[in-house]
Amino acid sequence: MKKLLSVLPLLGVVIGIHLLTSATDTMYYLTQMTMSAYYSLLIIGLCVLMGYAGQISLGHAGFFAIGGYLSAALTTNNLTFHQDSTLLRILDGTGMLLSGHDMYGEVFLVVTPWAACIIAVATAALIAVIIGIPVLKLKGHYLAMATLGFGIIIYRVTLALEYFGEADGISEVPPFVLLPGLSVSGDFSARVQNYYIAWILLLLGMVLLLNLIDSRVGRALRGIHGSDEAADAMGVNTSRFKLQTFVLSAVFAAVAGVFLTHYNGGIGPSEANVMKSVRYVAIVAVGGMANLWGALLMGIILNFLSMRGVFGSYDDAVFGLILILIMLFAPNGILSINIRYRLRQLFSREKDGEEGGQR
């Protein structure tokens, strides 16, 4: 409950941004703010995995893509030709299929967005379990490479399978009707509505994670980050906690993928690209690893700037540079920099140098 209160000021900011943009006639910013919110949902999930459990993942764009692509393919690809398969009958029996006529009068049969969303997120969670059990036994470089490998495989799969539209991706994804009158879509008239859907989803995610890290689980995770062996010796089931966090962050990524895909009305292979995964890691690092608020703030700011095209063709380069500079000069995140202390340290070091010279 306390956590719920702590995100309330943020809700105020969200409403404030809406009012400000509508007052200054810059409502188009809301579109990028919505997209930033979805990406930030993934980033706070990754933040718990990296910052609190101490496990790096260079494959989170893969989970995002699993969510986005599955949801897009299920709700868009016409299933009429497979109408007689048993699987489809089961789906139809549970009311998970949607049939109708498209604008050319052709019959189409697709999975409903709700069902597709659940299938997509569940698949991502399942894959996270299957990948996570062996991968999380690894540490350091091995873990980084293994998750990077996972990300590349997903990227290749999206590029190679016709079902996922190969290099073109999937477009014309239908809106996701959450409730009657409330739908996730890129429709111009639904911009404000979608802005709030995205942000409320993000805030809910935030409350969940804030509660998690403040609970027994959170303390266990921090123990694991500090020292695997020590946490193990204290009776913490390290592998189970690591796996749970991994799956949780994968679910966050997949949910973000599902919603953003419906919002954009499509998804392409670039969402599964390794560079995207690296970008998420960079943002978590800038935010200060074990700092959910930092990750949230940086996720919003950097994604927003990137999507406004502020960095131009240097987009990836900027993220690479941010990554290096942060890790070199402020490994605890940009919010941790104490400028006065830094300056004093700088001067005292120079003094040391002079003494060395005199000797």
Next chain:
Amino acid sequence: MTTELFIQYLMAGITYGSIYAIVAIGFNIIYNTTGIINFAQGEFVMFGGMIAISLLQYMPLPLAIALSVAITMLIGALIEICFIRWLKAPSVLRMIIITIGISIISREVAVHIWGESIRSLPYFIGNEISSIPVLGARISPQVLWVIAVSALMVVCLGIFFKTTSVGREMRACASNRKAATLCGINTQNMVTLSFVLSAGIGALAGCVMSPITYSQYDMGTGLAIKGFTVAILGGLGSSGGAVAAGLLLGIIEAFSVSVVPLAFQDAISIAILLIILFVRPQGLFGSKEAAGLSEF
């Protein structure tokens, strides 16, 4: 499968395998002296090829390659001096992220200099259609160049590490850094040297492979993954293991062409990597105790 086709596949496998082995040895050299896996290793190969292609406009091929290798070595040294040298006992996570950052920056620099186009060096001897008969199969002379240069590099590195005093100092630094420092070895310079060496062999590999596999700004990531697979497969830190594992992976890839669709070609090596990591993280040829001692 006819013998001819078999040999054709085998030679293709050995060619790619030697490149992977060289990239893996590059990983090993840096890993041995620092305990870091340099995620930007593939970018050295890319720089080698790309710089040589650009220099070719102004000078003959051998000179362009030599100069390109020298420039890439300089880049390697600069990377170490700017980003690695002055960090005091950085965590593994921090080092991983820094080298990933370096790899991204290198790629972005390359794309802004050379663009996204695919380039290549000319064949060292002959051209695309010239071939040499080997046991009934017809092999491009460039294939022999790749294999010969890679073999030469491995032998030279072996001699360098065994007989020269600098090589011995680097090995001392690899086996125990503190003890090496106590013996008066400047370990920091050894680390710089390891980056220079690793950049140099990567660049040379990038030059000889360029006529066959072409060079592009984003070739590094794929090579790095494969090189890492090979380094792990052969046991991290072992050069002999890297050569054996490199050839093995190259040959598996070459023969899988007839079974697996081309789009999933890369997935094979990644699948092998994942399986090896789960089943035998010390590698096929590495010992379990040695793996237990090193910090990952």
